Amino acid sequence: VTFDLTGVVNGFQDALVEFNTATGFINNPDGTITFENYSVGAVFMPSGLGYYVNPPATSAIPVYAQLIFTFQLYDKAQGDQDSDGIPSIVEDLNGNGIEEDDDTDEDGLPNYVDADDDGDGRPTADEIEIDEDGNITYPDSDNDGIVDYLDSDS
Numbered sequence: 001v002t003f004d005l006t007g008v009v010n011g012f013q014d015a016l017v018e019f020n021t022a023t024g025f026i027n028n029p030d031g032t033i034t035f036e037n038y039s040v041g042a043v044f045m046p047s048g049l050g051y052y053v054n055p056p057a058t059s060a061i062p063v064y065a066q067l068i069f070t071f072q073l074y075d076k077a078q079g080d081q082d083s084d085g086i087p088s089i090v091e092d093l094n095g096n097g098i099e100e101d102d103d104t105d106e107d108g109l110p111n112y113v114d115a116d117d118d119g120d121g122r123p124t125a126d127e128i129e130i131d132e133d134g135n136i137t138y139p140d141s142d143n144d145g146i147v148d149y150l151d152s153d154s
Contacts, residue, residue: 011045020039085136091112104150105119
């Protein structure tokens with residue numbers, strides 16, 4: 001199963017990123033795949049660190065429920081939820097591990113899902129440079145110490 005970590009409770013995100021992925025895989029003659037040295041884990045979260053009194057309305061999770069997750073981690077990919085070229089984890093500007101509280105232009109959309117992080121009308125993807133190796137450069141065209149994609153007046 002593949003899922004977006006920004007869509008799960010933060011405590012599970014924090015735990016899952018600490019686990020390693022498989023070191024390789026074998027294509028078996030019968031068409032199945034066997035992963036080598038993958039992680040197996042469990043996360044136990046008391047209600048105060050989970051959903052507490054506000055579980056998702058569409059779930060069967062009761063209020064004050066502890067959460068228990070078990071998983072096998074075969075592979076992972078770095079996400080870019082708004083497809084602006086900046087990995088979502090980098091858009092956690094204050095570094096607290098919570099992407100939802102970083103909203104540079106204060107438009108109600110956190111940067112990791114906002115295609116124009118600074119609200120200047122120019123897409124974030126047009127305010128960064130990505131080379132052929134995938135390395136990202138963050139220009140500051142007006143040299144004010146604020147990179148263009150976060151600077152509404154550049």
